[in-house]
Amino acid sequence: MTNSALALRVPSEIELDRRLYRRRQNGKSVAIALASTLVFAALVWLLVVNTPGWTAVQQSFFNLDVAISAFPRVIEGLWLNIRVLFFASIGVLIVSLLLAVIRTLRGPVFFPLRALATGYTDLFRGVPLLIVLYLVGYGVPGLGLFPRMPAEFWGTVALVLTYSAYVSEVFRAGIEAVHPSQRLAARALGLSHAQTMRKVVLPQAVRKVTPALMNDFVAMQKDVGLISVIGAIDAVRAAQIETAASYNFTPYVLAGLLFVLLAWPTIRLTDWYSARMRRREQMGSIV
Incomplete structure (x- = not known):
């Protein structure tokens, strides 16, 4: 393989920096999405279990x-x-x-x-x-x-x-x-x-x-x-x-x-x- 062909296959420093930045942003996005999902699920759970008919529904559908x-x-x-x-x-x-x-x-x-x-x-x-x-x-x-x-x-x-x-x-x-x-x-x-x-x-x-x-x-x-x-x-x-x-x-x-x-x-x-x-x-x- 020639040097020119090898150079075309190796990413540049700019591209490597971009990939590193994307990985960091992806990790941050995953953490935020996980936290917001847990908070939302907890709020929904508290809302449902505190409804007047939850006990009857639990016995009828989730026994x-x-x-x-x-x-x-x-x-x-x-x-x-x-x-x-x-x-x-x-x-x-x-x-x-x-x-x-x-x-x-x-x-x-x-x-x-x-x-x-x-x-x-x-x-x-x-x-x-x-x-x-x-x-x-x-x-x-x-x-x-x-x-x-x-x-x-x-x-x-x-x-x-x-x-x-x-x-x-x-x-x-x-x-x-x-x-x-x-x-x-x-x-x-x-x-x-x-x-x-x-x-x-x-x-x-x-x-x-x-x-x-x-x-x-x-x-x-x-x-x-x-x-x-x-x-x-x-x-x-x-x-x-x-x-x-x-x-x-x-x-x-x-x-x-x-x-x-x-x-x-x-x-x-x-x-x-x-x-x-x-x-x-x-x-x-x-x-």
Whole structure:
């Protein structure tokens, strides 16, 4: 490596001073944010515990003995939610990517496919997930065309139908964000349309929309609890059963906390990845 190239890679004294100043400011900001958060939390806590009805609310919603008693049934239901989430995520990924590719096809011969994909996304983005669950969970089995399937199967189908419409639009936005010159260069090299899409466009598109995809995954982690409306014994339905047995709402709070713990790693990963991409986009040259 030449001396000039080495000099370009080594930060200057000015840049090192800037980095040191940023670290100090970041440390000071973290300390101030932590102190203000603790003060605010203490004030809220004092306000809540001094309200007239706090004792009754604590017994009805935050009863430790009831939570311990309900935990085995609720955690068993949560495993069902995790299984449904796993298979629904795979289905959403496949169906949404197929829809996005269809909607980006060019030429009048593909108009029927584009119209069908557009109608699908418009329909399922407009219909609430709860109604889709009822239609799929009770209406489709009523046709008698399929063998008897468990409620979690139909809940997974409903999730795939609804979230594929949303995620396909995210994929389509990423595909359209890839500059046309990338496609032209790939076709000039002799790649077919399918090869261009698979090897050039989709890798760039997915990288651009990864934060949005992760946010949709977090939303689906939360909505997977709605499968309880069609009879699946998931965490929410288990909490409902325990509440009916104990006349106490603590199992619902327990189920909510478990869903938060389930989503928290993905939320933090999404924030980290978004910040990383933002830093890479805003990064300037070394002085």
